Amino acid sequence: MTSFASGTTVRRDAGLYGYERALERRGLVPVAGVDEAGRGACAGPLVAAAVVLDRPIAGLADSKLLTEKRREACYELICKRAVDMAVVVVEAPDCDRIGLHRANIAALRRALARLEVRPGYVLTDGFPVDGLGVPGLAVWKGDQVSASIAAASVVAKVTRDRIMTELHDRYPIYDFATHKGYVTERHDELLRDHGPCAEHRLSFVNVRAAMEGRHEH
Known part of the structure; x- marks a missing residue:
């Protein structure tokens, strides 16, 4: 069981929407999930995405666990059904100039800032992002246990894959x-x-x- 948000708890078997349901019970809505793609790549951009959901997305999972066809299908559903979403692309030279970790944190912040819907709580994958202006939690393997982060991982991954295909x-x-x-x-x-x-x-x-x-x- 995980505790966060002043005593809010999430059972380990709560499923992909457990964090979102627990936060909704506390009135900490809407929930935004953020994630990036391309951090470990030696070519191409870093892509960060922020997504706010208000309903389940069929077949949603961590982007790394989905086939390309399934990711594309999830991406289309997210685009149609998400309350809000935003994407930030950091080009390779900027990753070098700023430093990869700093570029990553800045991109996640910028993606959240571009949301038209202001989140009441933010879930990030793996490490905390300071300076968001709203409460948040870094979730270990968040793209596997949070629907919002999983959706952000899909949006970031599909966006980046399409860019890399264009670069090809x-x-x-x-x-x-x-x-x-x-x-x-x-x-x-x-x-x-x-x-x-x-x-x-x-x-x-x-x-x-x-x-x-x-x-x-």
């Missing part, structure tokens, strides 16, 4: 449509062969190594 058309030699900019054996091989492009994050060791390797030749 611009930079086909890196096969972004397949690995979405994450560090894979194939991506590293292409980096070594061609060196990084403008969408690669120079703060990543493998990207810097590929750049230095190209300079040596």
Whole structure:
């Protein structure tokens, strides 16, 4: 059982909507969930999303647990049925300039600020986000136990995947449509062969190594 919001409790078996129901009982509504996609990628943007739900979304789950087809279907339902949602995209050079963690926190704050509906409570995935102006809770593996965070994870993931597919058309030699900019054996091989492009994050060791390797030749 998890305790939060001045004694509010959520049973471990409460299901994906347990946090939202518990907060609703306390009048801490609407609830916004925030999450990001692309934090661990060495190419492409970081994408943050904030979502406010007022009804269940069929088939909703953590974006990482869904097939691409199921994620797309959930994304369409969220767009139609969410009370409000907002997305922020942080380009790769800005992730390098600001620092990944700072860029991540700032993006989550900005996504919440873009909501037209002011939340009464905010649920974040994994780590706390200060300066929100409303009470909130960092939920461990939140995208697996909170519907609002799961919805935000789907919106962020689908948005970012679509961006990476567009970048594939611009930079086909890196096969972004397949690995979405994450560090894979194939991506590293292409980096070594061609060196990084403008969408690669120079703060990543493998990207810097590929750049230095190209300079040596």
